[in-house]
Amino acid sequence: MNQEKALIEGCKREDNESQRQLYDLFVKKMMVVSIRYSKSQQEAEDIIQEAFIKIFQHIKTFKGESSLYYWIKRIVVNTALNHQRSKLYLFPMVDVSTLNHEVDSINLSGYQLDDLLKMIHKLPDGCRVIFNLYAIEGYSHKEIGEQLRISEGTSKSQYARAKSLLRDMLNKDERMSYEQAR
Amino acid sequence: MNKQDRSAFENAWQEAFEGAEMAPSDQLWGKIELDLTKQANSGYKKRILFFKLMAAASVLFAAVIGGYTVLNNSDHLKVESREGHSITSHDATNTSDVDQLYAENTEKQDKAEVADHTHSATYAKESENVTRIAKSDSKSGDKISQTVAKAKANNMLIREDKMNDNTAAFHTVKNDNMTQHISQSKKGEEGSISDPNLVEKLNVAEAELGELLAMDMQYVPRLTELHKRKKTDRDLWVGIGLAMGQNSTSSAGGEPMAFENLNSDFNNVQRDQINLSEERSGRVVSAGLAVGKQVARRWIVESGLSYIKRSTLAESNLAMASPQGVQAANNVALAESTGQVYLTDVYQLRNTYNSISVPLQAGYLLIDRQIGVTLKAGLANDILLFNRVEDTSGNLEAVTVNAGADSQYNTYLISGLLTSEFSYLLGQHYYLALTPQLRKSINSVTKDEAGEANKPIIFTVGFKLNYLFK
Numbered sequence: 001m002n003q004e005k006a007l008i009e010g011c012k013r014e015d016n017e018s019q020r021q022l023y024d025l026f027v028k029k030m031m032v033v034s035i036r037y038s039k040s041q042q043e044a045e046d047i048i049q050e051a052f053i054k055i056f057q058h059i060k061t062f063k064g065e066s067s068l069y070y071w072i073k074r075i076v077v078n079t080a081l082n083h084q085r086s087k088l089y090l091f092p093m094v095d096v097s098t099l100n101h102e103v104d105s106i107n108l109s110g111y112q113l114d115d116l117l118k119m120i121h122k123l124p125d126g127c128r129v130i131f132n133l134y135a136i137e138g139y140s141h142k143e144i145g146e147q148l149r150i151s152e153g154t155s156k157s158q159y160a161r162a163k164s165l166l167r168d169m170l171n172k173d174e175r176m177s178y179e180q181a182r
Numbered sequence: 183m184n185k186q187d188r189s190a191f192e193n194a195w196q197e198a199f200e201g202a203e204m205a206p207s208d209q210l211w212g213k214i215e216l217d218l219t220k221q222a223n224s225g226y227k228k229r230i231l232f233f234k235l236m237a238a239a240s241v242l243f244a245a246v247i248g249g250y251t252v253l254n255n256s257d258h259l260k261v262e263s264r265e266g267h268s269i270t271s272h273d274a275t276n277t278s279d280v281d282q283l284y285a286e287n288t289e290k291q292d293k294a295e296v297a298d299h300t301h302s303a304t305y306a307k308e309s310e311n312v313t314r315i316a317k318s319d320s321k322s323g324d325k326i327s328q329t330v331a332k333a334k335a336n337n338m339l340i341r342e343d344k345m346n347d348n349t350a351a352f353h354t355v356k357n358d359n360m361t362q363h364i365s366q367s368k369k370g371e372e373g374s375i376s377d378p379n380l381v382e383k384l385n386v387a388e389a390e391l392g393e394l395l396a397m398d399m400q401y402v403p404r405l406t407e408l409h410k411r412k413k414t415d416r417d418l419w420v421g422i423g424l425a426m427g428q429n430s431t432s433s434a435g436g437e438p439m440a441f442e443n444l445n446s447d448f449n450n451v452q453r454d455q456i457n458l459s460e461e462r463s464g465r466v467v468s469a470g471l472a473v474g475k476q477v478a479r480r481w482i483v484e485s486g487l488s489y490i491k492r493s494t495l496a497e498s499n500l501a502m503a504s505p506q507g508v509q510a511a512n513n514v515a516l517a518e519s520t521g522q523v524y525l526t527d528v529y530q531l532r533n534t535y536n537s538i539s540v541p542l543q544a545g546y547l548l549i550d551r552q553i554g555v556t557l558k559a560g561l562a563n564d565i566l567l568f569n570r571v572e573d574t575s576g577n578l579e580a581v582t583v584n585a586g587a588d589s590q591y592n593t594y595l596i597s598g599l600l601t602s603e604f605s606y607l608l609g610q611h612y613y614l615a616l617t618p619q620l621r622k623s624i625n626s627v628t629k630d631e632a633g634e635a636n637k638p639i640i641f642t643v644g645f646k647l648n649y650l651f652k
């Protein structure tokens with residue numbers, strides 16, 4: 001904690017060494033956040049580059065009321081959303097009540113990070129963003145609607161579609177593993 | 183988000199990415215560092231642009247003033263023909279010609295006599311004019327050319343007086359005293375020596391032959407007075423000055439770091455109870471000595487030493503106990519160190535910075551006559567001595583904090599300077615100057631940089647009395 005505080009103070013003074021240390025401390029975790037929203041490593045690095053510039057510019061306003069990790073993550077997510085905003089075209093509204101509500105429990109422990117990312121990258125852009133925001137970042141559909149300037153219903157329908165697609169991918173993957181095992 | 187809405191599906195995905203890491207490429211930090219450097223440079227560029235704009239504005243302002251002054255004088259200098267002959271007279275605003283001819287003819291003269299000489303003179307043109315005169319009239323030209331040649335040989339001034347319609351009198355003068363007066367009435371007559379005093383009277387001249395003999399200069403006391411003060415007069419000078427003005431802080435917000443670090447349980451004073459506003463603009467007074475030297479025809483260098491008192495105002499409800507009593511406070515760390523921090527009603531707090539400044543400026547002499555305009559720019563090293571914090575109502579004791587480790591302000595400041603100087607020569611050795619000046623801190627006044635750095639802008643207008651060493 002003291003180390004983190006010292007880093008913050010150094011970054012406020014625009015000390016290059018402190019900035020580098022802060023970057024090294026958080027960049028790997030933030031790369032995973034960024035790559036979930038983008039389609040390629042290059043795009044993810046562009047988001048990280050832009051996000052860290054903002055972080056160093058605005059760190060003087062960081063009051064310490066929240067965790068530094070979540071503060072940085074919020075900036076990275078917002079930067080990723082800015083990159084994606086133009087790609088978020090809306091699917092027609094889907095009545096979520098008509099979707100097949102299967103049992104939700106799944107087991108992802110057997111999957112590597114790359115496998116999970118591949119599945120997420122297969123989602124359409126809008127679905128991918130809303131899936132990340134709802135399922136992994138933990139935002140509500142109302143908050144997502146405010147963030148992306150869409151209706152709560154659209155957020156729900158987009159997420160429902162994402163969930164359906166991922167479930168199909170997981171089921172397909174399980175069937176392939178079963179057949180290979182045979 | 184309502185956690186009850188989350189199912190096992192969402193939780194599974196969230197847990198799968200918990201703590202996940204991925205290394206970026208090695209070049210990524212280099213790109214970020216480059217962007218940061220570019221941003222820092224753009225900040226410097228903005229500062230340079232600011233000074234450039236100020237310099238341009240000063241030059242424009244001085245040029246307008248100078249142009250108006252010069253134009254005003256030039257109205258008196260155009261020579262017109264009395265009898266309708268238009269003389270291709272040299273407009274006397276062509277000061278380079280005036281200076282050249284004046285220098286040729288007055289080099290050997292006593293400066294005191296020149297200073298007392300209140301009449302302008304007609305100057306002989308170059309030999310081509312003499313030739314033209316000689317050729318234009320076969321009879322009178324010989325006499326005229328002889329006279330002119332003789333005068334030129336003796337570095338004399340030649341003036342032409344028109345006596346009447348048909349005569350032209352050529353007067354030669356040596357210094358202010360006429361030694362020979364050769365007049366010629368009508369063509370063909372011999373010239374004769376007449377009263378030298380006639381030469382003292384300056385008239386508008388018109389060449390009988392219709393040719394330009396010399397550049398005419400009508401009697402313009404102001405212009406001749408202006409010519410008294412030559413560029414070489416400004417060799418070395420010292421001066422004293424006094425200035426007053428205003429300063430505006432450039433801090434855009436943010437709390438002092440000590441304020442953020444206040445132990446919220448300290449003496450039952452909660453952080454959110456403290457009301458300490460940003461410093462805002464206040465008065466500036468400075469007094470000092472200046473010393474300068476002319477290093478080239480139009481360039482000067484000036485330095486000096488001055489004492490500056492700069493005050494800012496703020497609101498505070500913080501006070502601290504000391505052996506002297508309950509004191510006003512704007513520095514929470516200092517207040518904490520006394521052991522007793524109190525909250526009071528909100529009061530107005532004045533913070534006065536007392537500094538010594540050592541400026542160094544280069545200047546350009548835009549106009550160098552009796553009225554002078556100089557544009558100067560440079561840097562100043564400001565050394566903070568102490569700052570004094572006081573309650574303007576007088577209810578709380580004032581506190582003086584010496585510069586150094588205990589102060590929240592930097593001891594050494596570098597400031598950029600931009601000065602316009604409008605001067606008026608008084609006699610031979612003294613001149614009075616009006617000096618509007620803009621001063622901008624390059625580094626921050628405060629040691630802590632939570633929020634924006636505090637780099638005040640100071641504008642003052644002052645008067646200087648300078649003594650010229652000759």
